[in-house]
Amino acid sequence: MTALVDSLLILVLLLNFFSLGTTRVKALINGSAAQGVVIGFVALFSQGELTVETAVVAVSAVTLKGIVIPRLLLRALRDVRIRQNIEPFIDYVPSLLMGAVGSGLAILFANTLPLAPEHEGALLVPTSLSTVLTGFLLLTTRRKAISQVIGYLVLENGVFILGLTLVGAMPFLVELGVLLDLLVGIFVMGIMVNHIGREFSSLDTSRLAQLKEE
C-alpha cells in the first residue's frame, strides 16, 4: 500500500515540475486537474483501510479539483480570450531548478521532523512541502491572473496532502469545508479574472500596479 501511495505521490511531484516547466495556460490547467485527481486517489489509499469518510473526501476532491474547477478555469480562459503563453517573471528553466532544489530540501527537511511513526520515511510530508513551494512559486513568478489562480490551487493541493496525515485527528467536516472554500475561492477568482479581462483586455497583474486614482 505504501508503495502505491509513494508512486502516486511521485506523480504529484512530476506534475509539480510539469506545471513549473509548461509554457501554456491550458496545459497548466490540465496539469493541476490531473494533480487533483491523483491527490484524490492518494486520499483513498493513504489511510490503510477504507472508511466512508475517506471515500467521501476522495470522491469530492476528485470531482472538485479534477472536474469542476478546471472546467470553470477553462471557461474563464475561453471567455477572456487571452494569449496562451504564460510569460513568467522568472523564466521556465530557473523556476524549474528552484522547484527541484526546493523539493530536495523538502525531503531533507522532512527527515528531521518529529513525525508519527507511520509517516516516517513516507513521501507524504516531503511531497506536501514541495507542492506548497511549487504553489508559491507559481503564485509569485507568473504574470497572468489566471496562472496565479492555478498557483493558489497547487498550494491548496499541498495543504490537502499535509492534511491527510491528520485525518485521524481532524474531523472530516473540516476537510470538506476546506474543499468548499476552495471552490468558492476559485469561483470568485474566475469572476474577477473575467472582469479584469473585460476592463483591461489583458490579465497581466504587473500592470495593476499602475491602477491609481489621479
Next chain:
Amino acid sequence: MPVHQVVLHLLCLLTLPPLLVGIIVKVKALFAGRVGAPLLQPYLDLFRLYRKGTVLSRTSTWLFVASPVVAIVTMLLAGLLVPFGYPSAPLAFTGDLVLFAYLLGLARFFTLLAALDTGSAFEGMGAAREATWASLAEPALFLGLLALVRRSGSMSLSTVLDVSLDRGWGESSAVLLLVFVSLFVVFLAENCRIPFDDPNTHLELTMIHEAMVLDHSGPALGLILQGAATKLFVLGALVVHTILPMSRGSSVVGWASFLGAMIGLAVAVGVIESTMARVRMKRVASLLIAACVLAGFGVILTAR
C-alpha cells in the same frame, strides 16, 4: 552465459532494430489515416543502400569513411552490455554502465568529426547542436543510472536493470518511475525523435542529427541508418527494463515480456510523434534539464 543464449542475443541485436523503426512509421501512418509503408520497409531500404556505390568528396579524409563504421560497431558493442530477454547480458562486469554511456559518446564523437570533416557550414551547425544537446542528455543518463546503482547496490547493467517483483520492484517503484521518465526523455533526445528533432525533415533550420549525415551515401548511409536503428533498440531495451516487473528467470516469460514491452515502446513513440509538435530549439534545453532534475530527484530518494 551459454553459447546459444549469446547467439540468440546477437541475432536479436542484428535483425530486430529496423523492425522497431518500421513499427513507429506504421503507427504514425495509421494515426494520419494512411495505410503506410509495409512493416519491413526499413530492411528493404537498408538492402538498397548496401547495394549502391559510394560518392566521396575529394576534400574529406579517412574520418568520413570511419565514422559510419564506428557508429554501428559501438552500438553493437553497447547492445552486448544490455540484457534483452535473458537475466544477464552476454557481457557483464562491474562498471560496464560507464562503458555503455561512453560507447554512446564515442559514436557521437565520430559522427561529429565526420560532419566537421566535410567542411560544410550546414553540417558544422548540425554538429554544434548535437554537441550542445548531448552535453545535457548525458548527465540525465548518468544520474538515472546512478539512481539505479544506489537502489541495487551493484555497478553492472545486468544486475542494475533486474527490477523484477522479487527484487524490490514494489518497494522502490517511486525511484524507478522517476528514472523511467527521465531515461525515456533521454531516449527520445538521443534518437532524435519528436519533440527534440524530426527524423523526417530535411529542413536545415530544424535538423540536428540528419544535418550531420547529409554527405554520406550508399553503404555508408546504410551503416548510419542501421546504427541509428540499433541505438533506438539498445536504448529502448534500457528504458523498458527499468520498469518491467517480469522476472527474467524463465527465458520464455523473459523474452515474451521484453519483446512485448519493446513493441509497446515503439507504439508509444509513434503516438507521441503523431500527437506532439517539435518544440522550439530553446525549449529542448529545458526539457533535458527537466530530465536531469527528475533523475537527480531519483538519486535523492535512494539516498533517503
